[in-house]
Amino acid sequence: MDTTGILDEALQRLHSSGPERLGRLTNHAPMAVEALATHGQARSVHHWLDAYSRKLEEFPLGVEPVTAANWRFALGDSRRAADWIGYFGREIAERPWRDVLAEWWPRLLPGMYGGSTHPVIRVGHAVRTLLTDDGTEPRLTELAHGLGYWAARYHPVADLDSLPGADSAAAALDTVPPITTREGNFPSRLGRVTGLPVWATAVTDPHEARRRLTELVRAATHRYATHGHGEETMLVHAATAPNAVLRSLPALPHALWVPSLRAAWTASAAVTAMYAPDTPVAYTPPGTHTPEEVFERALAHGDEHVIKLTDTALDVGDERALSAALRSIDLSEPLV
Template identity: 35%
Template sequence: MGTQGYADAVGEALQRLEGLGYERGTNGDLANHGPMGAEALAVLGFGEAVSSWVEGYKQAMPHHDPPAPRFEIDPSDESSWREALGQFHRAGDWERLFWRELREDPWQRVLERWWPRLLPGLMAGLTHGLIRTAHATRSVAAAEPPSDLALTELARGLAYWAARYTGLPGDARLIGKHRPAEAVARLPRPESEGVITPPMAAERLRRVRLQDDEEFPGYFDALDDIAPNSAQWLLSEMTSTFAGVYLAHPEILPIPLIHGVTAPAAIRLVLPYLPSEQHGPTVATMWQVHVALLMAFTSDASPERRSLDTARAMDLPSGPQLLVGAMEHGDEHVIKFAEACQREYALRPDPRYPAAAFAAQQRIAVLGR
């Protein structure tokens, strides 16, 4: 591991990434992972590798230009900001709003104010609005006062979440009788459509959002299936269960189900800065996203029941070797997944975390950025 410290590595990365827009690729809807991947590398202790990783990331795929602000969003006028939710052409307006608020109020107060407003759209960018916000929050919280670059990155995380805000039907509540692993096992899955290609997955997600209960039976019942418990315990249940879900489905596109772990792990980074009354609704909404992910990407739950045995039987590298492998692999999803799994494993030593992180290194192409 290198000698460059976390703050210097993240600061240099944000400077190098300054000119990139929110998304990349020919379809324009792949999230910019640069700040998230660089921050994860730095927190893992690979500070010396961050600058070269950033330059490689920038060259792997063209990014779109940063959005320019056009019209003012009035945060005190609910009709003004609600109208702009989910309007990606307003991303520049959202960034300007959050940039201003983060310089007028403490960042914790801005998070507290906007979190419940953005929470129903947690699926934004396949949860990348949340995840980018969480990586930025960790960076902002690491220094007092936070740097201007760190605050700008937090503004962009929140802006991406708001601009790609994606709601799901129904309201999830922690009023059920089952722990997350049991609820996942109980959830009916749609019939197989063969190998799910990216366009098919996008279409299934769209149909989940439209919510024909005949096509996706059990969706609404599942929203109330989770029993109340502490947010921290539920997050560990979610991340360990979804590490097993990822491990159990090598036939599925190798990236989307990663977010079943990285999204709740990202929530854990932010919870200390939110009022306790926001914790329960946050975890409930995360479960709603999990239900949608399972219905969009999986058709057979039976391999998931064997995931713990599968993980125990795997010949895995040591923890440090696994992290070095992720860094050398270089894909941003592999890096972020390894960091999240390591962090969650430290709280609950479940073998599905390292097994899933190792599986991602095998399944995701080295140049799959």
């Protein structure tokens, strides 16, 4: 928990920026600065933001206010990001944020695959801050930005065939068939995913769903250590998207935990199908690095996806997860 006030300063600084740049690339700064503050690096937040600022664009113009009467027509319209953020800002100002989240989570969950899963990841970071500090204005505004981005980029997947799976998350990820044509951007690749292995479909108990989701985050993080070279940036989301869902569960009614598991599995498995390499590399142990040292290396590297994967790796907290974080540092271009 950040008690310095720096995270709130950074979020206020960022809320004049849009959720994307160039009409398709996500603004990762709110997620990265939250991870830095959570892991004791608040003193580095503004310096990191100064380096990242060239990737920020001004907050977009609105089109027409989203209301309770017309929201269905605006869902998934990326031109309406400002309208959606304004809507959620008003909702969260008038009602407890947990109530807004619980109402909108099941509406947005089927479309968590839009924006390369970044919107749900941003919401997961925002919820983590609110679970530790239930209401500074910048943190509530950040949740509104995350939910608004999710609604604007809402994109469901087509009906998928159920393929033979496995009992464990790790084994199920190993059985994910790659798409046949692995070129193009995230939406075009996602459209080529026609079937995914069955995993955890029989789960009906909310607490078992949470256990399975924890297992999925661990398995996807571990897998990056040997498979991350398939696409060093996009494969990060196979772990960080389900972890965003896992982080949000404590703020959600238990009735939403099982469908959250299923949506998170679809996201992680689909990313695996879209970007996994043909063959893995040998596993390299992390050596004597402590979690704190690994996070400091991620900060020194600076890349936003490296910081976010390392944040998830520290949640997992074991040797193989630290190896995955170090692998992302080796594979990724540093932030200049």
